[in-house]
Amino acid sequence: MNAKGQDARRYRIGVDIGGTFTDLVMFDTEARMLVNEKVPTTPDDPSRGVLNGIGLLLQKSGVRAADVDAVIHGTTLVANALIERKGVRTALVTSEGFRDVLQIGREWRYDIYDIGLQPVDSLIERSARFEVRERMGPEGETLAALDERQMEAVAQQLAAGDYEAVAVCFLHAYRFPAHEQRAKAILEKHLPHTTVCISSEVMPELGEYERSATAVCNAYVQPLFRKYIAGLIEGMRGMGIERELFLMQSDGGTVHYTTAMQYPIRLVQSGPAGGVQATALIGRLAGAADVLCFDMGGTTAKACLIEGGEPAVTTDFEVARQARFKKGSGIPLKVPAVDMIEIGSGGGSIARINQMGLIQVGPDSSSAVPGPACYGLGGEDGTVTDADLVLGYLDAKAFLGGDMALDEPAARQALAAGIGKPLGLDDVEAAFGIHETVNETMAQAASIHALEKGRKASDYAMVPIGGAGPVHACHVALKLGIRRVICPLGAGVASAFGFLASPMSFQFVRAEITPLARLEAARVHALVEALEAQGRAMFDAAGMGALKVLVKVSAAMRYVGQGYEVQVPLDDHRTAQGMGARLAQAFENAYRQLYGRTEQGAPLEIVSWRVVVMSETPDITPAAVANLDAGGSALKGRRPVYSVTGRRFVDTPVYDRYRLGTDTDIQGPAIVEERESTVVVPEGARVSVDRWRNLIVDLPLLAGH
Structure with a gap:
């Protein structure tokens, strides 16, 4: 993270908090070597797990804390607070007549056939929503000045109401923020210890409902996030790490912790975004610019299409959905985020029998505590991990490199009780039913995700990440007709690795509806220059002013009369x-x-401009190997592994991932184990290793694909 001329230190650490494990990766910038670590997540205080992991990583590597150059962190704290409704007591101040915007929403039914459908719950009850007289017109005309006396009265009510945060959202403030800014000044005068967020600063986007929801969510989590970051920094300083903390955003860029504390809502999807960044780098190294990121962790599985080495970024995102996979059932957020989709369950997802008598996996998870039944920590419900253990895909004695023994009898008992006995199946059949259900669900969702973008999943290579990703990847790829799976070393901690591969960046938005026929190039240039200056100021404030700054400009455009926009890049804003x-x-x-x-001849309009101010992407390419021979035989032994195609156990060779050289040529079936994950290679596949130590699995083409 240091610019040239600064005192460079050798080690950079990426930390990702997941629902089950906290993953850490340390990169030695001189030796070009990576060191991984994985520790259980501590849900009661996530920072404790982070600090424990950093301490363990430094201790095992013999690295001094003072030699750490930067820590880049991604966290589920923001998403979890919204999903679990565990933010702070928050109020909303809005324009007179707009008190119920959060309840009215879009007036959509996300499932038109569900007569018991429940609308999206607001984070703020109606009694905590206040109106004030003010009104700006869409062209900036003052229809009604802000009633400051009424605003003062509202501020006094809030001061007496024990609120920890206040969000402000006025009509048309995305373009004309003067009334919001004045309201903020009045609120801060009366509530000096209360968080105040105004929509024109959080995300100045068109759309009253979405802008209100985004501002409210930012206010709702900000005090919690600030407290968490302050404690984490204090802990790092106590360890002797003197350099700054950076946070991963949902769009794949990193920011200084001071910026993150202003806009915590931008971190809602930080972990998965890191995984996508890692996948893009891994694909490029392996010679595959078009890849499907398949990220399966302990709680969920996600997919993202990457084309030309770059993932797409969207600004329409939902969190805390009440109905899984159903768009419109969650809280809409107008924040930039990597365009990915949740496609299934994770290793800790619980399997049950649904009302139709079929196996259903998730959405609830056993999490880190108590975890799957095989963890031996008190979990009694069968999970995907329990099924994978019973099928022989996981080794009870080699999980996490042998640091964590698994209880196979407990797994069998849980699967028999929850799935086997109700359906009249033995424990192996129950395990296979869970495994097949998860794989089929993920394959269908990934296929639909690609089709919605006018793409076919079979045209991509798959890169599996997450602890459970490599276990399921080949079986899912076969269902999708994908011929090549690229399994990186350390797939289980890939999101943390991706944090290190991400540039420092921040995306600015300016909503301004303009018919394309009346576009003024000079105005566009002035707007971009002003936002670029803001970005440079953020770099300066973070001590990164010497970094080379890049600028990307795009416009959200649509045909006049449409309700949805398409993001369009502008190649050069300086050329009029x-x-x-x-x-x-x-x-x-x-x-x-x-x-x-x-639509030939239909008029076009620009809805908003987006300007991304970013640094160059850090070079964390690990040292390549011309001819790796790790020494000794890679074959660890053999064990019975369940064949998906043959529906039987097959005596299968098990290999040590760390001993596989670039001359590797393995015929499936096979199991390849490393500390953080296990690759399950099906029958008929061939395995090789490239110079970056990626495991390349070439799959047979199944009938029907």
């Missing part, structure tokens, strides 16, 4: 000539890719 024509052509290309057609 032909700017409108270039944007029109880029829009048509993007629109045709999504929908297969365009």
Whole structure:
């Protein structure tokens, strides 16, 4: 993270808090070597697990805390607080007549056939929503000045109400924030110890409901997040780490902790975003620019299409869905996030029989405590991990490199009680039913995700990450017709690795509806220059002012009259000539890719501008090997492993991942084990190792694909 000329230190640490484990990766910038660690997550105080993991990583590596250059962190704290409704007591101040925006929402039914459908619950009860007289018009005209006397009265009510945070969202403040800014000043005068968030600072986007929800969510979690970060920094300083803490955002960029504390809502998807960044790098190293990221951890599984080495970023995201996989059942957030989709359950997801008498996996998880039944920590419900153990995919004595023994009898008992006995199956059949249910669900969801983008999953290579990803990857890939699976070393801690591979960046948004025919290139240039200056100021404040700064500009565009936009990149904002024509052509290309057609002659308009101010991507490419021979035989032994195609146990060779050289040529079936994950290679597949130590699995083409 240091710019040239600063006192460079050798080690950079990435930390990702998951639902079950906290993953850590340390990169030696001189030796180009990676060291991994994995410790149980501590749900009561996540920072305790982070500090324990960093301490263990440094101790095992013999590295001094003073030699750490930076810590880059991703956390589920924000998402969990929203999902579990465990934020602080928050109020909303809004324009007169708009008190019920959060309840009215979009007036959509996310499931039109569910007569018992429950609307999305607001984070703020109606009694905590306050109105004030003010009104700005859509063109900036003051229709009603802010009633400061009424605003003062509301502030006094809030001061007496024991609120820890207040969100402010006024009509048209995304373009004209003066009333919000004045309201913030009044609130801070009366509530000096209360968090105040205004929508024009959090995310100045068009859409009253989405902007209100985003501002409220930011306020709802900000005091918790600030307390967490303050404690983590104090702990790091106590260990002797003197350098700064950086946080991973949902769009794949990192920011200084001071910026993260202002906009914690931008970190809601930080862990998965790190995994996507890692996958993009791994794909490029392996010579595959178009890859499908398959991220399966302890709680969920996610998928993301990466084209040309770059993941797409969206600004329409939902959190805390009441109905899993159903768009519209969650809280909408207008924050930039890597465009990925939740496609299934994780290793700790609980398997049960549903109302139709079928196996259902998730959405609830055994988490880190008590964990799957095989952890021996008191869990009594069968999970995906229990099923994988019974099927022979996992070794009870080799889990986490032998640091954590698994209880196979407990797993069998849990599967028999929850699945086997109700369905008349033995424990192996119950385990296979769970495994197949999870794989089929994930394959279908990933296929639909690709089709919605006008793509076929079979045209991509798959890169599995997460602790459970490599276990299920080949079986899911076979269902999708994918021919190549690229399994990186340390897949179980890939998200933490991805944090280290992410540039420092921040995305600015300015909503401004403009017909393309009336586009003024000079105005665009001035807007971009102003936002770039803000970004540079953020770099300076973080002590990163000497870094080279890159700027990416895009416009959210649509046909006039449409309700949805398409993100269109602007190749060069400094070149005024032909700017409108270039944007029109880029829009048509993007629109045709999504929908297969365009509306010839229909007028276009720009809804908002996005400016990303970013550093160059850090070079954390590990040292390549020309001809790796780790020494000794890689074959560890053999064990019975359940064959998905043969529906029987097959005597299968088990290999030590760390002893596989670049001359590797293995015919499936096979099991390849490393500390953080296990690769299950099906029958008919061939395995090789590239110079970056990626395991390349070439799969047979099944009938029907």
